[in-house]
Amino acid sequence: MKCALVTGGSRGIGKAICLRMAAMGYHVLVNFKSNTTEAESTLSAIQQNNGTGELLQFDVADKEDIRGKLGGWIEAHTGHHIEVLVNNAGIRGDSLLTWMTDEQWSGVMDTNLNSFFYTTKLVLENMMMNRYGRIINVVSLSGLKGQPGQANYSAAKAGVIGATKALAQEVGRQGITVNAIAPGFIKTDMTEGLDEKELKNLIPVRRFGTPDEVAHAAVFLASPEAGYITGQVISVNGGLYS
Numbered sequence: 001m002k003c004a005l006v007t008g009g010s011r012g013i014g015k016a017i018c019l020r021m022a023a024m025g026y027h028v029l030v031n032f033k034s035n036t037t038e039a040e041s042t043l044s045a046i047q048q049n050n051g052t053g054e055l056l057q058f059d060v061a062d063k064e065d066i067r068g069k070l071g072g073w074i075e076a077h078t079g080h081h082i083e084v085l086v087n088n089a090g091i092r093g094d095s096l097l098t099w100m101t102d103e104q105w106s107g108v109m110d111t112n113l114n115s116f117f118y119t120t121k122l123v124l125e126n127m128m129m130n131r132y133g134r135i136i137n138v139v140s141l142s143g144l145k146g147q148p149g150q151a152n153y154s155a156a157k158a159g160v161i162g163a164t165k166a167l168a169q170e171v172g173r174q175g176i177t178v179n180a181i182a183p184g185f186i187k188t189d190m191t192e193g194l195d196e197k198e199l200k201n202l203i204p205v206r207r208f209g210t211p212d213e214v215a216h217a218a219v220f221l222a223s224p225e226a227g228y229i230t231g232q233v234i235s236v237n238g239g240l241y242s
Contacts, residue, residue, distance in 0.1 A: 005029040008089030010039040012188035016211035022051030060115035112156035133176035168231030177230035184237025204239035
């Protein structure tokens with residue numbers, strides 16, 4: 001069975017990507033940390049649209065949890081192949097660097113950057129054996145240009161962008177592509193506290209994006225037709241920054 005794993009798949013951009021991956025015919029592994037209600041809602045939406053999937057709970061900020069839960073799933077499902085990995089889970093812990101706590105720094109790094117390493121490393125082995133795979137990393141506008149008050153988040157996302165470009169060169173000959181999607185202002189829980197009325201004036205298309213618009217980019221990069229695109233960062237930001 002061909003599978004797609006989406007970390008942070010219970011809501012927002014992750015949920016939209018899960019639904020699109022299911023529509024492509026993948027058995028979707030919906031990863032979540034603690035919000036079982038939202039995760040079950042995502043799985044239910046997949047099933048209502050004649051797709052298949054299952055919940056896979058683990059904390060992407062905890063390497064031992066990743067190894068135990070995801071590693072255990074891989075060992076127990078030898079007939080299943082994770083062809084698509086979407087590293088989407090992320091958090092913010094905004095503060096000016098002068099006042100940023102150790103916990104704000106390490107928490108954002110563990111969830112946004114270190115999770116890429118531990119999750120991807122586990123999935124990559126089977127992709128290389130099968131000589132096919134699609135790795136899609138959801139980064140951010142902050143990782144491209146930096147944002148004040150987000151030194152931790154900007155550093156983490158910039159790190160994933162660098163890792164994307166490096167890994168793409170390592171595994172290209174095995175038929176595996178590695179790309180990143182950098183959303184701008186998207187209507188999700190992470191942007192609820194922002195002043196949309198004021199910020200949309202900075203965006204050439206004069207609006208925030210939707211999770212589904214990001215998911216469309218992910219579906220394209222996950223498709224066989226995108227096999228000659230790797231090591232790239234696709235911006236989905238309404239023209240705000242390119």
